[in-house]
Amino acid sequence: MIDLATLHDEVAAEVLRQAPRLAALARDLHLAPELGCGEFHAVTLLSGTLEEEGFHVETGIAGLPTAFRAERRSGDGPSVAFLAEYDALPGLGHACGHNLIGAAACGAAIGLARVLGAVPGRVLVFGAPAEETIGGKVVLATRGAFDGIDVALLAHPGSEDRAVVTSLASWSVEVTFHGRSSHAVAAPEQGINALDAMIQLFIARDALLKGLRPEVRMPGVILEGGVRANVVPDRARARFSLRAADSQYLAETVMARFRGVVDGVARATGTTARIQEIDNLYDEMVSNPVLAAAWEREARRSGLDPRPGPGGTIGSLDMGTLSHLVPSLHPTFRITERPTPTHTPEFTRAAASPGAIEAAERAAIALARTGLAILSEPQLLDRARDAHARAAGSWRRIDAPVITEQGGP
Numbered sequence: 001m002i003d004l005a006t007l008h009d010e011v012a013a014e015v016l017r018q019a020p021r022l023a024a025l026a027r028d029l030h031l032a033p034e035l036g037c038g039e040f041h042a043v044t045l046l047s048g049t050l051e052e053e054g055f056h057v058e059t060g061i062a063g064l065p066t067a068f069r070a071e072r073r074s075g076d077g078p079s080v081a082f083l084a085e086y087d088a089l090p091g092l093g094h095a096c097g098h099n100l101i102g103a104a105a106c107g108a109a110i111g112l113a114r115v116l117g118a119v120p121g122r123v124l125v126f127g128a129p130a131e132e133t134i135g136g137k138v139v140l141a142t143r144g145a146f147d148g149i150d151v152a153l154l155a156h157p158g159s160e161d162r163a164v165v166t167s168l169a170s171w172s173v174e175v176t177f178h179g180r181s182s183h184a185v186a187a188p189e190q191g192i193n194a195l196d197a198m199i200q201l202f203i204a205r206d207a208l209l210k211g212l213r214p215e216v217r218m219p220g221v222i223l224e225g226g227v228r229a230n231v232v233p234d235r236a237r238a239r240f241s242l243r244a245a246d247s248q249y250l251a252e253t254v255m256a257r258f259r260g261v262v263d264g265v266a267r268a269t270g271t272t273a274r275i276q277e278i279d280n281l282y283d284e285m286v287s288n289p290v291l292a293a294a295w296e297r298e299a300r301r302s303g304l305d306p307r308p309g310p311g312g313t314i315g316s317l318d319m320g321t322l323s324h325l326v327p328s329l330h331p332t333f334r335i336t337e338r339p340t341p342t343h344t345p346e347f348t349r350a351a352a353s354p355g356a357i358e359a360a361e362r363a364a365i366a367l368a369r370t371g372l373a374i375l376s377e378p379q380l381l382d383r384a385r386d387a388h389a390r391a392a393g394s395w396r397r398i399d400a401p402v403i404t405e406q407g408g409p
Helices: 004-017 019-031 040-052 098-113 136-142 194-209 247-269 289-301 319-323 345-350 354-376 378-392
Strands: 056-059 068-074 079-084 121-127 151-153 156-158 169-178 220-224 235-244 272-277 332-334
Touching: 004 019, 004 098, 004 354, 019 040, 019 098, 019 354, 040 056, 040 068, 040 098, 040 121, 068 098, 079 098, 079 354, 098 121, 098 156, 098 354, 121 354, 136 319, 151 289, 151 319, 151 354, 156 354, 169 194, 169 247, 194 220, 194 235, 194 247, 235 247, 247 272, 289 354, 289 378, 332 354, 354 378
Parallel strands: 079 121, 079 151, 156 332
Antiparallel strands: 056 068, 068 121, 169 235, 169 272, 220 235
């Protein structure tokens, strides 16, 4: 008979033994932030740590130079995958706390691997780059990197401990209007003002939103709009992030209508327009309720205090696509004393604090113990699969181009 209580203690003890190393990892990543698709230092640190612990490591998987796969196994049993993120934001560094995610994933995997042999199974870590830009997990999923895994787990820092999160589907595009330059004072009638077209697009976007579902978002930013006030701009460029509750509505309704608005503005202004996808289509997150219940139990035992039910939307996650393929969970753990939005300088500072690193260690223990429950309780995995089939059974992947580098195909 397996003494599960002893195994849970051994898993936690192993994570705690690794705590100084994991803290150093989190701090090192925070001090050397790297943007999506360029996280070579992070991959070296994380994959090297796992390799030293006996994991077999492959880098550059699925054609992404900064993606990796690490595995340890013992016998035939379920496959538990922990997801590591490690990209930063331009100008903000680790304002989403991905330095903590990477460290927690490594800690959880090392802790769970400690009891392989007592329980059969596979423990994997997938290094998933560019969550903030192209969505590395979408590329990995599309190219089959996750085939054969049974569950996927990732713990994300935030302002509260919570097992279930909600997210919007997301797709980003770049819009470019081309006009004709002229002297803006002496001969404005001979020019075609691309910036005026772009401004009209922003106005038309606001009108479009009124006819769509209330959760739809279309934030945008103008990147290029001319060089001098007395020269009619012949080119204007902007980026928009389109969001909706589910990827089907996003692709088939929101994106389609947005494209129609762009074409209408181009016709009305005499410009030509180009729309290009600049990231992969992120599906909405489907949190597995069986895994959520297991996480809540183990999180409380590990020193966290998860709040019940789903919180507000945390934006968009490339984990969403994976959650439609296998039972998945994306809990959050609290690293701030008061509600603090991610993608802010305040959250960047919080992600390096001693309290945040301690919280990441507790999250790693909870992740590892949840993984142990999956390996040691066959009925838990069966129930998770049944719940997944009910939640994601009707999902169909939207046909979309696969983006593998920042800036588009």
